[in-house]
Every structure is written in structure tokens, then in C-alpha cells.
Amino acid sequence: MPARLVVLVSGSGTNLQAILDAAADPAYGAQVVAVGADRDDIEGLARAERAGVPTFVAKVSDYTSREHWDRALADKxxxxxxxxxxxxGFMKLVGESFLGAFGGRTVNTHPALSxxxxxxxxxxxALDYGVKVTGATLFVVDAGVDTGAIVxxxxxxxxxxxxxxxxxxxxKVGERSMLVESVGRMAREGFAVEGRRVRLGG
Incomplete structure (x- = not known):
């Protein structure tokens, strides 16, 4: 059975589209079973709908507190x-309830070398600092900002x-390729988070 992916988006959904395209091949080993967003009427949701993937929206403004929204998002x-x-490209930080449910199996990208x-x-x-190389990082989401164990x-x-x-x-080009390749490997081979290290094939 392919691994079940829920993808959360906030905008145009180009990374989502890359995953949808990859998942069309059964050999990829993963299937997008739902796409969620924190706002209505975005291209990311439209991409999911065109692909026949169920969607849902959880807007922070619809809830009485950030904690209530976080619980609702986790439930959805x-x-x-x-x-x-x-x-x-999900532009909200998830909180305690979400991490309680999905900690250790939620990944995100960051457009720098963490x-x-x-x-x-x-x-x-990175540009202001004058570095000669930068890049992108895929990491397992934790309670910090871009601080999770690196995949x-x-x-x-x-x-x-x-x-x-x-x-x-x-x-973004490198980030998209890394995301698609790594999520596929995590789905096909499994993975283990051991402290700061993420081991694929775990």
C-alpha cells in the first residue's frame, strides 16, 4: 500500500503539484489523500481539486484561539x-496539539541551509550575509522555528x-526536487528520528 500523505498549503501549491505529479507513478510509493489550507480560494486548493484530491480549510480567524485552531487542524x-x-508552503506554525498527534511524521522545507x-x-x-552557497533544508517539524531534525x-x-x-x-527549484525525492524515500523505505539525526530506511 502506498504511504498516505496529507499536504498543507497556503499559496500557489507548486511543491504540492510536484508531489502530485510524482505520486501519479505507483512506483513513487505515496499517495496524496487530502490537501488542507489555512485560507480559501488559493491555487493550491484548486490544484488538489483538479487532481480529484479531497480538500479542507482551517482558518485561524474562524476559531476563538490559536490553540483551538491547532486542535481543529489536527482533527481535520x-x-x-x-x-x-x-x-x-504552509505559512502557519503548528502547535502543541498538532505536534502531539503528528510529531515525528510532519516535514517542512526552509529556503536556507539550517x-x-x-x-x-x-x-x-543569506544574501545580506555574503555567503557563497545557500540552499534548502527538509526537516522534521518540532516546536521551534526551522529547528527540527534534518532529513x-x-x-x-x-x-x-x-x-x-x-x-x-x-x-525553490532545488527545494522542490529535494522534497519530492525525500518524501518518496520516506514513504518507500521508512525513516527513524534519533535525536538530531533522521535515518532513511529506518
Whole structure:
């Protein structure tokens, strides 16, 4: 049986589309069983609907507190019984309830080489610092900001004439490839989180 993936998105869903395309091949070993979002009317949800994948929305503003939203999000995800939850451009931090349910099997990407340049502006911060290489990191989500155990990393050179936008676009290409390859391996081979280390084939 293919591994069951729930993918959470907040925007255009290009990483989601890459996973949907890969999962169309049975050899990939994973199937997207639902796509969730924190807002309505986004292209990520439209991509899921065109692919015939069920969708759901959990907007923070619809709940009385962030904790209530976090519990509701966890419940909505749990209804689809995922083996792995993929945050693909999901712009909200999940909390205690969500991690209680899906900690250790939720992954996210960050457009920098962790632990350098965490937070919202990884490409800009890398460029400002003057690094010669940056990249993207796939990690197991924990309670921190981009601090989880690292599953995979990909390196992107910084060019002398890069802008934040040009650098970020190249990072996104590497990030997407890394995400698709790594999620497929996690689905097919299994994985184990041992402290700061993630071992594929576990």
C-alpha cells in the first residue's frame, strides 16, 4: 500500500503539484489523500481539486484561539489517517496539539541551509550575509522555528549578481526536487528520528 500523505498549503501549491505529479507513478510509493489550507480560494486548493484530491480549510480567524485552531487542524488532518504530513508552503506554525498527534511524521522545507538563517527571510538573510552557497533544508517539524531534525539538504551557489528574487527562485527549484525525492524515500523505505539525526530506511 502506498504511504498516505496529507499536504498543507497556503499559496500557489507548486511543491504540492510536484508531489502530485510524482505520486501519479505507483512506483513513487505515496499517495496524496487530502490537501488542507489555512485560507480559501488559493491555487493550491484548486490544484488538489483538479487532481480529484479531497480538500479542507482551517482558518485561524474562524476559531476563538490559536490553540483551538491547532486542535481543529489536527482533527481535520487525522480524519485522513496520514502516514506523513507535508507542509508545502504552509505559512502557519503548528502547535502543541498538532505536534502531539503528528510529531515525528510532519516535514517542512526552509529556503536556507539550517541552522543558518531561520525564519521568514532565509534567502535575503543569506544574501545580506555574503555567503557563497545557500540552499534548502527538509526537516522534521518540532516546536521551534526551522529547528527540527534534518532529513535532507540541497546546495545552491550564490551568484555575484543575485537579487533576493533570483536567488530565491533557484532555491525553490532545488527545494522542490529535494522534497519530492525525500518524501518518496520516506514513504518507500521508512525513516527513524534519533535525536538530531533522521535515518532513511529506518
Amino acid at each position: 488532518v487525522a480524519a485522513f489517517e496520514p502516514d506523513l504530513v507535508v507542509l508545502a 541552522p543558518s538563517f531561520p525564519g521568514m527571510h532565509g534567502p535575503r538573510d 535532507a539538504q540541497t546546495v545552491v551557489p550564490v551568484e555575484d549578481d543575485d537579487t533576493v528574487e533570483s536567488l530565491h527562485e533557484r532555491i
